[in-house]
Amino acid sequence: MRIGMMADLYKPHISGVTNSIELSKRWLEKEGHEVYIFTFGDDEMVDDEKNIIRTSGLAVVDTGFYLNLHYSKAARQLLYSMDICHIHHPFVSGSLAMRYCVPRNIPIIFTNHTRYDLMAQAYLPILPDSIGDAALKAYLSPFYNACDLVIVPTLSIKHVLEDHFGLVTPVDIIPNGVDLTAYRQKILPVDRAQFGFSKEDVISIYVGRLSPEKNLTLLLRAFYGVAMTYKNVRLLLVGEGPDHENLAAQVRHMSLENKVHFTGLVDYRDIPRYLASADIFVTPSSAETFGLSTVEGMAAGLPVLGIDAPGSGDIIENGINGLVTSDDLAEFTAKLVMLSTSHEMRRTMGENAIKSSEKYDIQTTTNATLQHYCRLIESTKKRKKSPRYRFTRFFDRFR
Numbered sequence: 001m002r003i004g005m006m007a008d009l010y011k012p013h014i015s016g017v018t019n020s021i022e023l024s025k026r027w028l029e030k031e032g033h034e035v036y037i038f039t040f041g042d043d044e045m046v047d048d049e050k051n052i053i054r055t056s057g058l059a060v061v062d063t064g065f066y067l068n069l070h071y072s073k074a075a076r077q078l079l080y081s082m083d084i085c086h087i088h089h090p091f092v093s094g095s096l097a098m099r100y101c102v103p104r105n106i107p108i109i110f111t112n113h114t115r116y117d118l119m120a121q122a123y124l125p126i127l128p129d130s131i132g133d134a135a136l137k138a139y140l141s142p143f144y145n146a147c148d149l150v151i152v153p154t155l156s157i158k159h160v161l162e163d164h165f166g167l168v169t170p171v172d173i174i175p176n177g178v179d180l181t182a183y184r185q186k187i188l189p190v191d192r193a194q195f196g197f198s199k200e201d202v203i204s205i206y207v208g209r210l211s212p213e214k215n216l217t218l219l220l221r222a223f224y225g226v227a228m229t230y231k232n233v234r235l236l237l238v239g240e241g242p243d244h245e246n247l248a249a250q251v252r253h254m255s256l257e258n259k260v261h262f263t264g265l266v267d268y269r270d271i272p273r274y275l276a277s278a279d280i281f282v283t284p285s286s287a288e289t290f291g292l293s294t295v296e297g298m299a300a301g302l303p304v305l306g307i308d309a310p311g312s313g314d315i316i317e318n319g320i321n322g323l324v325t326s327d328d329l330a331e332f333t334a335k336l337v338m339l340s341t342s343h344e345m346r347r348t349m350g351e352n353a354i355k356s357s358e359k360y361d362i363q364t365t366t367n368a369t370l371q372h373y374c375r376l377i378e379s380t381k382k383r384k385k386s387p388r389y390r391f392t393r394f395f396d397r398f399r
Contacts, residue, residue, distance in 0.1 A: 004082035008089035013064035040066035153290030156310030177362030183299035205278035210241030275300035303349035
């Protein structure tokens with residue numbers, strides 16, 4: 001099977017989405033399929049994996065995003081030969097899939113990785129909520145419903161798309177897969193001393209992008225409340241992003257420099273070692289579709305503290321493998337105190353977290369996705385070929 005994955009951003013940009021795409025590609029290739037990633041970049045990029053098809057684009061400041069509203073001729077010709085296309089970003093890649101794939105009867109799957117219903121609030125704060133929301137709906141609603149299948153990671157996100165965007169196209173719930181191989185063997189933790197922390201400290205860890213929608217200000221304020229009473233608590237922030245300087249300034253303002261450590265970007269292969277050095281996994285965001293790093297934290301044996309919202313609320317079993325809370329500062333702080341001060345609670349919930357993580361194994365989720373690929377390819381073959389399809393395919397020979 002020839003599978004085309006379309007993404008606005010790919011490596012070297014680091015995010016949960018790019019990690020998920022890379023992992024899916026690797027496991028599909030293990031199953032013997034040809035997987036191509038269609039994305040953007042500049043002429044100097046050299047990829048360390050095969051079948052990365054880049055079209056040159058205009059660099060957008062230092063975001064890692066390269067803008068182009070077309071694929072190169074070579075990329076288009078290769079895309080036309082795909083059996084199925086799997087979109088991972090709805091805007092540029094989504095619009096190109098509608099332009100290039102739909103007229104050629106190439107079935108389209110879209111995986112919804114992001115809470116787009118919250119994006120306008122985070123990134124367009126100068127606009128009234130109603131305007132930003134209306135603009136997103138005007139594009140996303142018809143886009144979702146033009147796909148042959150939409151994959152969502154949790155039931156809550158399915159309800160969000162149905163209620164907010166009027167989703168009527170077929171939808172299936174397939175969690176983002178996690179490669180648990182590294183977590184099923186003994187992990188050598190990163191030495192706490194390199195963060196200035198000791199063996200006696202209780203470390204809460206966040207892994208992910210440092211950006212406004214992650215609600216990390218709530219985490220810092222809650223941690224400040226805990227740290228003022230309990231002297232052996234520490235916070236480790238693993239990742240990078242546009243909110244780094246703002247968060248660092250807050251840490252300095254709270255005089256927490258000796259208790260909060262920013263690691264910056266970390267090689268994804270080293271994440272298990274960082275998780276193994278901690279005691280609690282914290283995720284304060286209410287804007288997640290699925291917490292890939294949350295599952296990794298669970299696989300490392302960490303109890304999780306997260307917001308009771310779509311995404312985290314679907315993964316965390318309150319009182320079993322972690323604690324859920326509202327985004328109320330007092331409640332979040334109280335739950336963080338509970339986990340920070342009870343070794344027995346952390347031990348019991350950590351053991352349960354390991355068991356919970358097994359349901360997200362990449363092999364299971366890849367097999368579920370493959371079944372949809374096969375079904376859609378077969379159903380597409382049975383469609384009556386329209387005059388538009390025949391016309392398009394005829395002229396493809398001369399382009």
